[in-house]
Amino acid sequence: MGFKEKLKANLKEFLSEQELSILPKGFQTIGKIMILKLNPKLLDKxxxxxxxxxELYPYIKSIYINLGKIKGKFREPEKIELIAxxxxxxxxxKEHGVIYRFDLTKIMFSKGNLNERKLLATLVKDGEVVVDMFAGIGYFSLPIAKNSSPERIYSIELNPFSYKFFxxxxxxxxxxxxxxxIMGDCKEEVLKLSKKGIxxxxxxxxxxxxxxxxxKDGLSLAKGDGSVYHYEGVVEKExxxxxxxxxxxxxxxxxCSCKLISHRFVKSYGPNLYHVVLDIRVSEKN
Ligand SMILES: C[S@@+](CC[C@H](N)C(=O)[O-])C[C@H]1O[C@@H](n2cnc3c(N)ncnc32)[C@H](O)[C@@H]1O
Known part of the structure; x- marks a missing residue:
């Protein structure tokens, strides 16, 4: 029996037929927490x-509902509320051999980016120097450091709360x-790294x-013989x-001269909108 059917059976004495029909079909789990999206018509229940x-999932310790989107420059969840x-x-x-510890009501964690977190680590060659300009709690830096052999990863994060967990x-x-x-604004921090000769x-x-x-500031890290930049955005597919x-x-x-090496669509982001990553080779011109 699927999640919705189980829920319906459990709640048939408490909810109307109409309410039972709009129960969620699924849920997300992070650690021992279940996160639900509820139809607004069910919020009073x-x-x-x-x-x-x-009652249905005894291994789950808490149930939260996600009432908003990921917002703002810190990419924080708008509203995640405890209901049980x-x-x-x-x-x-735990994912790809990495433990991510964080507060899920204040910090985003997109399960849709799972493959991208795994893939980046496979692209890194032995001895590379990597700069992660928007490190968050270590979404990319941690799996790269754990699963490949870079010489060093410089990871910059502006939000003190995410930085603490990182x-x-x-x-x-x-x-x-x-x-x-490194805690700070990557616009300034990359220039400091570059001035140190990194x-x-x-x-x-x-x-x-x-x-x-x-x-512009990120380009200050480019090497004469070429560096790879992973540049994210949200676009219409074509x-x-x-x-x-x-x-x-x-x-x-x-x-600097650039060549687009490859691109991939990470996840859907709305009607005909996709989270895309471009892999761009950048070389400093002499
Ligand atoms: C959460 S990750 C984005 C993950 C993923 N790309 C997504 O949204 O699906 C972005 C991180 O960049 C940080 N950030 C935003 N502006 C920044 C800046 N100027 N310098 C350093 N970090 C910054 C945010 O605080 C956030 O932790």
Missing amino acids: KYRIGKACL GEDNPIVEH VENIKLNHLEDIIIP KADRVIMGVFPAPKAFI KYTELFDEFNQIAEENK
Whole structure:
């Protein structure tokens, strides 16, 4: 029996036929927490629905409902609310050999980016220097450090709350020798790295909307013989080349040449909108 059928059977004495028909079909779990999206017409029954979920899945400790989107420059969840069980939103999620510890009510964690988190680690070659400009809690830095052999990863994060968990996660995964966490605005921090003579084999620019305002400063890390930039954005499927064109134009203006090596659509982001990643080879022109 599927989730919705089980819920319906549990709640048939408490909800009307109409309400039973709009119960959620599925749920997300992170650690021992279940996250539900509820039809707004069910919100006045949320506590009863939460109780039913706990009864159905005894290994789950808490039920939260997601009432908003991921918003703002820190990419934070708008509203995630407890409806049943323990009031403890700190989770430990294990993935690709990495433990991610974070507060799920304040920090995003997209299951849709799972393959991208895995893939980036497979692209990194032994001894590379990587700069992760929008590190968050270590979404990319941790799996790269754990599953490949870079020389160093410089990882920059602006949100102090995410940064605190990132530092904790580096220790939890025993990656202190590889990852150097930096708290600050990557626009300034990349220039500081570059002034110290640090150049990157690989630069990760993983944030929405596409971080166009950060391209110029990010290019200061490019090596003469070429660096790979992973540039994210949200586009209509057939228009991904426009995202490359905007990157390329800024690169040309800053004496760098670019080549689009590959692109991939990570997840759907709305009607005909996709989260895309471009892999761009950038070389400093002499
Ligand atoms: C959460 S990740 C994005 C993950 C993924 N690309 C997505 O949205 O699906 C982006 C991180 O960049 C951080 N950030 C935003 N602006 C920044 C800046 N100027 N410098 C450094 N970090 C920044 C945010 O706080 C956030 O933790």
